[in-house]
Amino acid sequence: xxxxxxxxxxxxxxxxxxxxxxxxxxxxxxxxxxxxxxxxxxxxxxxxxxxxxxxxxxxxxxxxxxxxxxxxxxxxxxxxxxxxxxxxxxxxxxxxxxxxxxxxxxxxxxxxxxxxxxxxxxxxxxxxxxxxxxxxxxxxxxxxxxxxxxxxxxxxxxxxxxxxxxxxxxxxxxxxxxxxxxxxxxxxxxxxxxxxxxxxxxxxxxxxxxxxxxxxxxxxxxxxxxxxxxxxxxxxxxxxxxxxxxxxxxxxxxxxxxxxxxxxxxxxxxxxxxxxxxxxxxxxxxxxxxxxxxxxxxxxxxxxxxxxxxxxxxxxxxxxxxxxxxxxxxxxxxxxxxxxxxxxxxxxxxxxxxxxxxxxxxxxxxxxxxxxxxxxxxxxxxxxxxxxxxxxxxxxxxxxxxxxxxxxxxxxxxxxxxxxxxxxxxxxxxxxxxxxxxxxxxxxxxxxxxxxxxxxxxxxxxxxxxxxxxxxxxxxxxxxxxxxxxxxxxxxxxxxxxxxxxxxxxxxxxxxxxxxxxxxxxxxxxxxxxxxxxxxxxxxxxxxxxxxxxxxxxxxxxxxxxxxxxxxxxxxxxxxxxxxxxxxxxxxxxxxxxxxxxxxxxxxxxxxxxxxxxxxxxxxxxxxxxxxxxxxxxxxxxxxxxxxxxxxxxxxxxxxxxxxxxxxxxxxxxxxxxxxxxxxxxxxxxxxxxxxxxxxxxxxxxxxxxxxxxxxxxxxxxxxxxxxxxxxxxxxxxxxxxxxxxxxxxxxxxxxxxxxxxxxxxxxxxxxxxxxxxx
Numbered sequence: 140x141x142x143x144x145x146x147x148x149x150x151x152x153x154x155x156x157x158x159x160x161x162x163x164x165x166x167x168x169x170x171x172x173x174x175x176x177x178x179x180x181x182x183x184x185x186x187x188x189x190x191x192x193x194x195x196x197x198x199x200x201x202x203x204x205x206x207x208x209x210x211x212x213x214x215x216x217x218x219x220x221x222x223x224x225x226x227x228x229x230x231x232x233x234x235x236x237x238x239x240x241x242x243x244x245x246x247x248x249x250x251x252x253x254x255x256x257x258x259x260x261x262x263x264x265x266x267x268x269x270x271x272x273x274x275x276x277x278x279x280x281x282x283x284x285x286x287x288x289x290x291x292x293x294x295x296x297x298x299x300x301x302x303x304x305x306x307x308x309x310x311x312x313x314x315x316x317x318x319x320x321x322x323x324x325x326x327x328x329x330x331x332x333x334x335x336x337x338x339x340x341x342x343x344x345x346x347x348x349x350x351x352x353x354x355x356x357x358x359x360x361x362x363x364x365x366x367x368x369x370x371x372x373x374x375x376x377x378x379x380x381x382x383x384x385x386x387x388x389x390x391x392x393x394x395x396x397x398x399x400x401x402x403x404x405x406x407x408x409x410x411x412x413x414x415x416x417x418x419x420x421x422x423x424x425x426x427x428x429x430x431x432x433x434x435x436x437x438x439x440x441x442x443x444x445x446x447x448x449x450x451x452x453x454x455x456x457x458x459x460x461x462x463x464x465x466x467x468x469x470x471x472x473x474x475x476x477x478x479x480x481x482x483x484x485x486x487x488x489x490x491x492x493x494x495x496x497x498x499x500x501x502x503x504x505x506x507x508x509x510x511x512x513x514x515x516x517x518x519x520x521x522x523x524x525x526x527x528x529x530x531x532x533x534x535x536x537x538x539x540x541x542x543x544x545x546x547x548x549x550x551x552x553x554x555x556x557x558x559x560x561x562x563x564x565x566x567x568x569x570x571x572x573x574x575x576x577x578x579x580x581x582x583x584x585x586x587x588x589x590x591x592x593x594x595x596x597x598x599x600x601x602x603x604x605x606x607x608x609x610x611x612x613x614x615x616x617x618x619x620x621x622x623x624x625x626x627x628x629x630x631x632x633x634x635x636x637x638x639x640x641x642x643x644x645x646x647x648x649x650x651x652x653x654x655x656x657x658x659x660x661x662x663x664x665x666x667x668x669x670x671x672x673x674x675x676x677x678x679x680x681x682x683x684x685x686x687x688x689x690x691x692x693x694x695x696x697x698x699x700x701x702x703x704x705x706x707x708x709x710x711x712x713x714x715x716x717x718x719x720x721x722x723x724x725x726x727x728x729x730x731x732x733x734x735x736x737x738x739x740x741x742x743x744x745x746x747x748x749x750x751x752x753x754x755x756x757x758x759x760x761x762x763x764x765x766x767x768x769x770x771x772x773x774x775x776x777x778x779x780x781x782x783x784x785x786x787x788x789x790x791x792x793x794x795x796x797x798x799x800x801x802x803x804x805x806x807x808x809x810x811x812x813x814x815x816x817x818x819x820x821x822x823x824x825x826x827x828x829x830x831x832x833x834x835x836x837x838x839x840x841x842x843x844x845x846x847x848x849x850x851x852x853x854x855x856x857x858x859x860x861x862x863x864x865x866x867x868x869x870x871x872x873x874x875x876x877x878x879x880x881x882x883x884x885x886x887x888x889x890x891x892x893x894x895x896x897x898x899x900x901x902x903x904x905x906x907x908x909x910x911x912x913x914x
Contacts, residue, residue, distance in 0.1 A: 150810060152463035157470060157810070158260040162187075162249060168197050168818040173470075173810065174261050175493040175821075176268055176290040177477035180205045180485065181298055181409060182492020185261070185268060188286050188302060189239040189247055190320065197818070199326055202232050203492045205478070206485035207368065207411050208499065208555045209342040209361040213562045221541050223562055227555040229488065229499020230342055233357060233370045234320040235407040238302040240284050241314040241390075245276045247284060252276045263473045264451070266292060266443040273307070281307040291439055292446045292476070296427045298407040301436045305400045313395050315403045317374050318388020319357055321345070326495045326819070343368065350384050354428070356421055357387060367412040371424035373432055377402040406431045413484070450476060453870060454516035456833050459859040467807035468833070471826035474809075475512060478823055481519075483526030490820025497820075500553040500560060503573045504824035506580035507753070508780065512830045514580075514587050515864045521584055522593060528577050529597040531557040532604060539608060542568070546676065547607030550574055565634040565733070569627035571612060574605040575645035579753060582652050586842050587866050591659075595667040599656050604675055606653035609646045610684050620693035628705070630746035631778065632727065632736045636706035638695050641750045647692040648754060650685035657682050701765045703747050714773065715741035726777035742770060744778035751788050752835065756843055764792040771797075776804070779814055783828025787836040790852065799854050802832040833862055838873060839895075839913075840864070848893035851875045851912050866890060871901070875912065883907045 149166070150157045150173070157173060159166075174185025184201040191198040208227045215222060240247040256273040268288040275281045283305040291297040304313050324341070346367070347358040354373040360366065372388070378401070380393040393401045408427040410420045431439065454472055458465045478491025486501040487509055505524060514521040528550070534557025535548035542549055551559035552567040561567025581598045584590065594602075613623040623646060628639035657677070661668040671677070695704035704710055724730040727741070748770050751763050758766075767788050776782055786801035805828045809817045834840045837860065839850030847866055851873070853859070859876035869887025873880065884890060884901040891900045895913045 152466050154462055154465040155264050155469065156260050156262045157466065158258065160258050162254060162257045162259075164249070167191075168199065169812055171199060171201070172493045172817050172820055174259065174268055175474075175477070175491075176261075176266070176288060176298070177474075177492040178290045178292045178295065179477065179479050179481050180295050180492075181290050182477070183236055183288070183290055183298060184493065185259075186234075188236065188270070188288070188300065190234075190237055199494070199818075200231075200234050200320070200323055201326075201494060202234050202236070202323070203229055203495075203499065204232055204368075204409055204411060205229075205480050205488065205492055205499075206555055207232065207366065207413055208364060209366075210363045210558075213560075215562070221543075221568075222564060223559045223568070225558050226498070226560045226562070227364075227500070227558055228325070228560075229495065229555065230361065231323045231325045231495065232343065232368060232409065233359075234323055235370050235372050235409070236288065236298065236300055236405070237320050237388075238286070238300055238315060238317045238403065238405055240274075240282060240302075240304045241316060242276055242280050242282065242306075242311075243278065245278075246316070247272075247274055247282070255281070263469050264444065264447055265440065266290075266447050267440060280309045280311075282313070283307055287436070287440070289439060289443050290477075291431075291443060293442055294427070294431065294439075295482070296408045296410055296424065297431050297439075299431065299436050299439050300405045300407070301402065302405065303400050303402040304395075306395050306397050308397065310395060310397045312392055313401055314390055314392040315376075315401065316385060316388065316390050317372070317403060317405050318386055319355055319370055319372060321357060321359075321370075321387060348387065350387065350389075353382060353389060354425075355387050355389075356425065358421055367417045367420050369408075369410045369420040369424040371408045371410075371421075371428050373406050373428045375404045375406075375432060404432075404436045414482075450517070453863055453865065454512075456830060456862045457860060458833075458857055459876075460857045464803070464806055467810050468829050470810055471806070471829045472512075474821050475509065475823060475826055478821075479509070479513065479520055479524070480527065481523045483523050483530060486524060486527045487823055488820075489823060491823045494818070494820025496816070497553065498560070500555060502553055502824075503570070503576045504780065506573075506576040507749070508783075508824035508831065509827040510580045511583065511835075512827045514584060515834070515866070518584075518588055518865055521580075522588075522590070525581060525584060525593070525601075526597065529601055532601065534558060536604070539611075544608055544611040547611060548574075548601075548604040549608055550577055550605065566627055566631045569625065569635055570629075571608065571623070571626045572628060572639075572642040572645055574608055575642070575649040578602050578605055578649040578652055579645065582648075583842065586844075589867055591663075594656060595660060595664050595671075599660050599667075599671050600675060602649075602653050602656050603671065603677060606650050606685055607681065609650055610681070610688055613646070613688060615691065616693070619691060621688045621691040622693050628746045629749055629780075630705065630742045630744055632739075632741050632743040632775075633705060633709065633746070634733070634737055636708055638693055639706045640695055640703050640747050641705075643692055643694055644750050644754055644757070647689045647694075650689045654682045654685045654689075700769065701762075702769045703750075703762070703766055705742070705747050705770075709740060712738060712740040715739040725775060727775060728777065740773050742774040744774065744776065744781035745784035745788075746770070748774075748788050749784050752784055755791075755841055756845065760792060763788060767792055767794070779805075779808060779822040779825040780828070782808075783825060783832050783836075786828075786832045790836040791839065795852070795855065798836060799856065802829075802836060802854075805829050805832060830862075833860060834864070838862070838875065842866075846891065846893060849873065849880070850895050851880045853877055853912065866892075869901075879909050879911045881907065881909050 182203040253275040259270040287301040343359040349356040357370045408424040410424040479487040490496040539549040624637040628641040782804040790798035861874035869890040870885040872883040884906040889902040
C-alpha cells in the first residue's frame with residue numbers, strides 16, 4: 140500500500156492513526172467497522188454522527204454492549220436429544236450518539252447539498268475519532284462541522300461526543316439535533332453463517348421514557364432473556380440557545396455570526412441488569428451521566444489519552460522500516476483493547492464490539508489466540524478472562540450432564556452466557572478440545588505470573604472439573620492405548636473423527652496438569668484442596684486415572700511419512716483437488732456440502748500445526764518441519780485463525796520467507812479486508828495472531844516448565860523491532876536489530892530467561908544485556 144492518501148476515502152499508511160480524506164459510499168460499510176470505538180463493553184461502529192449514509196450500499200448503524208444479549212429457541216426440522224436448544228445473540232442497542240446540523244430546515248447529509256472537504260481520523264494514541272467536514276447546502280450556505288467522539292476506556296458505561304458547527308459564508312440560525320435513535324435492528328444472516336443472526340422479531344421492548352430539559356432516559360427490556368437496558372443522554376451547549384424537545388432528544392438552535400462556532404457536548408451512558416439490580420439500572424445511568432458531564436469533554440479526552448499512554452508503554456510492538464505494517468500491528472492491538480471484557484462476566488467476541496458477525500459469540504479463540512497478548516501485556520485482563528470461565532462453570536456442568544457425563548464440566552464451542560449456541564454439532568459441540576484450551580491458558584497464566592492464589596481460589600476447580608471429561612469420553616483399546624473417539628479438532632473441515640491428534644495431545648497435557656495441580660494444592664494448601672475436592676466430589680482414584688490415561692494416550696503417527704496424523708482416517712482420504720478448484724469457490728464452506736469436504740484430505744486451518752506450537756517442546760525440529768510441509772499442502776487457510784500459526788511454525792523451522800508471507804496475511808487482514816468480510820466486524824483472533832507472530836514467531840518466545848526463552852530472528856525486510864513482555868511482576872523490553880538483541884528490565888526486581896540456550900538473569904545490578912541473534 141502506498142503511503143500517499145488517495146482521493147476516494149482509502150486509508151493511508153500512518154503508524155499511529157487511520158485516516159480517510161473522502162467519504163466514499165462504496166467503502167462506508169467496511170469503514171464503519173474500522174473506525175469503531177469501544178471500551179470492552181460499549182462498542183460504537185464508525186458511522187457518521189448524523190447516522191448511516193442513505194445513498195451507500197449496505198450499511199449498519201451498530202451500537203453493542205459486550206455480553207448484553209437476547210435469546211431465541213433454536214428450531215430444528217429434525218430433532219435429536221442433546222442438541223443446543225437456545226441461541227444467545229448480541230443485540231444492536233439504541234444509537235445514542237446521533238447528532239446532526241440543520242440549516243433552514245435542511246439536515247446535513249451526503250444525500251443533499253455538496254461535501255467540499257472531508258477528513259476523518261482514528262488516533263490510536265488519543266482514542267478519539269475526529270471528523271471535519273465542509274458542506275454546502277442546496278441553497279449555497281456553507282458550514283464547517285467538526286466532531287470528536289470517544290468511548291471512555293476508563294469508564295465502562297460512558298461515551299461522549301463534541302459537535303461544533305461554524306457558518307462559513309453566512310450569518311443566521313443554525314440548529315443541532317441531538318437524540319436517541321431507538322429504531323435499530325440486528326443484521327440478518329443470509330447464506331453465510333458467519334455474518335449475523337436469524338432473529339425473527341424485535342428484541343428490545345420499550346418500557347419507559349423520560350425526556351427532561353436537556354436529558355433523556357430510555358428504558359427497554361429484552362424480549363426473552365429478561366434484561367433491562369437504560370440508555371441515557373445529556374447535552375451541554377455553548378452560549379445561548381433555544382431548546383425544544385424532539386422525540387427522544389432535543390433541538391438546539393442558536394443565531395450565529397459568520398465564522399463563529401456553536402458547540403454541543405453530548406454525554407451517553409448505558410447500563411443493564413446483567414450488571415446490577417433491575418431497579419438500579421436507570422439511576423446508575425443517570426449518575427454516570429452526572430459524573431461525566433461534571434468532568435467535561437476535555438477532561439475525558441485527557442483521561443483517555445493517559446489510559447492509552449500507559450497501555451502503549453507496556454504493549455506497543457514497534458517495527459522499523461514499514462509504516463503500513465506498523466499501522467496494522469498497532470491497529471490490531473488497539474481493537475483488542477477496545478473489545479476485551481475486563482469484569483469477569485464478559486469475554487471477547489470473535490468480532491469484538493465492532494459488528495454482529497458470529498452473533499457476538501465467544502469462542503476458544505480467546506484462550507489460544509487472544510489470551511497470550513493480554514497475559515504478557517495486561518495480566519490483570521488475562522485473569523479476568525479466566526474468571527469469566529470460572530463463572531461459566533455451572534452452565535458447563537449442565538452441558539456435561541446433557542452430553543451424558545455424570546461428572547465434570549464441558550465448555551461450549553460458541554456462547555455468550557454459557558449456553559452452547561452451536562446448532563451444528565459436528566463442528567461445534569464435538570470440539571471437546573475447548574476444555575483443554577481453557578486448561579492450557581490457566582497453565583500459561585500460572586507459569587507467567589506464579590499466581591497460585593488464583594489456582595486455589597478458582598483455577599483448580601476449573602482444571603479438575605474439565606479434566607474429568609477426558610476419562611468420561613475416552614477409553615482404552617485392545618492394545619492398551621487411551622483413545623478419544625468422535626470428536627472434532629480445531630480444523631472445521633474434518634469433523635467427527637477418532638483420535639484427533641490435537642485433541643489427544645492437549646487432553647494429555649490437561650490431565651497431567653490437573654494431576655499436578657491437585658497434588659500441589661493438597662501438599663501446599665490442604666484446606667483449599669479439601670474445599671475444592673469436597674465441592675466437586677473428587678474421588679480418590681481420579682488423579683491416578685488422569686496420570687494413567689495421560690501415559691497411555693494414543694497419538695497417531697505415520698512412520699512411512701514421518702508425520703503426526705491429524706486423526707485415524709485423515710491419510711486414507713482422497714486429497715482435495717486444489718488444482719481444479721476455482722478461486723471463487725473459496726471458502727469451501729460456502730460452496731460445498733459439509734460431507735463433501737469431510738470426505739477429503741483438506742484443512743480449513745492449523746490443527747496438527749497448532750499442536751506443534753502449543754506443545755512445542757514435545758517435538759523435534761525435524762518433526763515440525765515434516766509436519767509443516769505436509770499440512771501446508773492441504774490447508775486452505777479459509778479461517779482467519781490459520782495464517783498466524785503457520786507463520787510462527789515456519790519461522791521456527793527456518794522457512795523465513797514463508798514465515799513473513801503468512802505474517803503479512805495476518806497483520807493487515809482487516810485494514811486491507813483480505814477475507815472480504817471485515818464489514819461485519821474485525822477478526823479479533825487474527826489481530827492477536829499478529830502479536831503472536833512477532834513474539835512467538837520472529838522472536839522465538841516460548842514459556843513452559845523450562846521457563847521463558849527467546850530465539851530472535853530479524854525478517855529481511857525490517858531494520859528492527861521491539862516489544863515488551865510482562866512476567867512475574869517484571870517488564871522486559873526486547874529490541875531486535877540486525878546485529879543482535881537488547882534485553883532491558885524496565886520494571887520489577889529480577890527476571891530469569893534464556894536467549895538461544897543461554898540463561899540470563901536481569902536485576903538491579905544488571906538491568907540490560909545485549910546478545911547475538913541466532914543464525
